[in-house]
Amino acid sequence: MDEELISKKELLDLTGISYGQLYRWKRKRLIPEEWFIRKSTFTGQETFFPRDKILARIELIRNMKEDLSLDEIATKVSPVPDVTLRLADLEKHHIVTSATATWCRDATGTEVLVFGEALALSVINQLIADGSLTWPEADIVWRTLRAHYERFADRAATLVFVRKLGVSTCALLAARQEGGADIEFDPDAHVVARVDLTTAAEALKLRVLEMEDATR
Amino acid sequence: MxxxxxxxxxxxxxxxxxxxxxxxxxxxxxxxxxxxxxxxxxxxxxxxxxxxxxxxxxxxxxxxxxxxxxxxxxxxxxxxxxGNVSAERLEGSGLLRVRGLVNAEDVRLWGAGRVSEIGGSRVVIESHHHSGWLRWLRAFEAEVIEGDEVRLTGVSAGLVRGGTVYIGKGCRIDRVQYRQSLHRSDDAVVKHAEQA
Incomplete structure (x- = not known):
């Protein structure tokens, strides 16, 4: 996973934010620690950031800053935002399809979801849509993410779904650094899907924020 | 509580x-x-x-x-x-040694120290290493100092970056990058300075 990087100096020039703002946002954990990537250059140490992620995040902070305090933003962008979401709202704002929502009602009986559960549902939604998952298998993804997502949330985590001879299972893996970990299975096992959870979680956060904006 | x-x-x-x-x-x-x-x-x-x-x-x-x-x-x-130090306000005259990053909105130090990185809005460090019982210690040393306003006296640093930068007497800085302005004492050694 080679991401395009941007140096701190370039970032400040491009966005017009100040050193003080960048450090303040880091202190408040609006920008995760692991996005600060230290590298040696010919002028000494320089800090780099994953370009797309940091630009999106700064844009997001700026938009939210108009009516939220930094501490309020911090709770929203944290790896596990402290929110409860209604299934009906997710359905209404097309974050999940009505088929996924129906499955959730039937299989789990929950109507109000915490962030990890909403993420599980959006991953299921995506995997069903691209045909890698069947409905009976959705439960495996749901239970895995629900039980373990919070522990993996602050790292670059990937969900891997494997099927071998008609038996399916799924695993969560995470590295301590950006870039994710690697995993291999025996040759007969078929890796049906890999989902980058960090990206999926970021995407879901954005959609949830949009949803809150729309209902405000 | x-x-x-x-x-x-x-x-x-x-x-x-x-x-x-x-x-x-x-x-x-x-x-x-x-x-x-x-x-x-x-x-x-x-x-x-x-x-x-x-x-x-x-x-x-x-x-x-x-x-x-x-x-x-x-x-x-x-x-x-x-590890790292993070605060809204960090001030004092003592001795500070930090292996990680010092991240504070407002830094005001007038003691000695060795810190790998300091960043914040306002960073003021005035080190007078020739007075008092701290005289056997060296001046204030840092690898990187960054801030919107940076005022240094008696500081040795590899890289200083900021909006408005004041390099006072007794400083030894390898490289200064400033955005708005740089004021520099005749008594300071700055190897390389650029507006960026």
Whole structure:
């Protein structure tokens, strides 16, 4: 996973934010620690950031800053935002399809979801849509993410779904650094899907924020 | 907070956890992460974990093996930190040694120290290493100092970056990058300066 990087100096020039703002946002954990990537250059140490992620995040902070305090933003962008979401709202704002929502009602009986559960549902939604998952298998993804997502949330985590001879299972893996970990299975096992959870979680956060904006 | 207040005098140990006010007068050993309203050290203290407090005052000597996160940190003694320091306000005349990053809105230091990186809005460091009992120590040294307003006296640094930068007497800086303006004393050594 080679991401395009941007140096701190370039970032400040491009966005017009100040050193003080960048450090303040880091202190408040609006920008995760692991996005600060230290590298040696010919002028000494320089800090780099994953370009797309940091630009999106700064844009997001700026938009939210108009009516939220930094501490309020911090709770929203944290790896596990402290929110409860209604299934009906997710359905209404097309974050999940009505088929996924129906499955959730039937299989789990929950109507109000915490962030990890909403993420599980959006991953299921995506995997069903691209045909890698069947409905009976959705439960495996749901239970895995629900039980373990919070522990993996602050790292670059990937969900891997494997099927071998008609038996399916799924695993969560995470590295301590950006870039994710690697995993291999025996040759007969078929890796049906890999989902980058960090990206999926970021995407879901954005959609949830949009949803809150729309209902405000 | 309604947590316990503790006063440690003599030689003592404290488990980590949540406290109200923690005052160290003797020699204390805090065995794990500690979270408190105030940490006051006038004796000698070693923390084998992280410190999370609203106000930290160091008049004696304190070594922290993890990070410190506080609203306000005042140092007139000796503070050594293996991890990072994060605060809204960091000020003092003591000795500061930090292996990681010092991230504070407002930094005002007039003691000696060695820090790998300092960043914030306003960074003012005036080190006068030739006076008092600290004279055997070297001046203030840092690898990188960044801030919107940076004012340095008697500081040695590899890289200084900021909006408005003042390099006062006794400074030795390898490289300065400034955005708005650079003021530089005749007495300072700046190897390379550029507007960027």
């Amino acid at each position: 309604t947590e316990r207040n503790v006063r440690l005098s003599g030689v003592s140990q404290l488990a980590g956890g949540d406290y109200g006010e923690v005052v160290v007068e003797g020699v204390a050993h805090i065995r794990d992460d500690i979270r408190c309203e105030r940490l006051e050290v006038s004796g000698k203290c070693r923390v084998r974990g992280r410190v999370h407090a609203r106000i930290v005052t160091i008049e004696g000597k304190c070594d922290v093996e993890g990070d410190i996160e506080a609203t306000e940190i005042r140092i007139s003694g000796w503070l050594g930190v293996v």
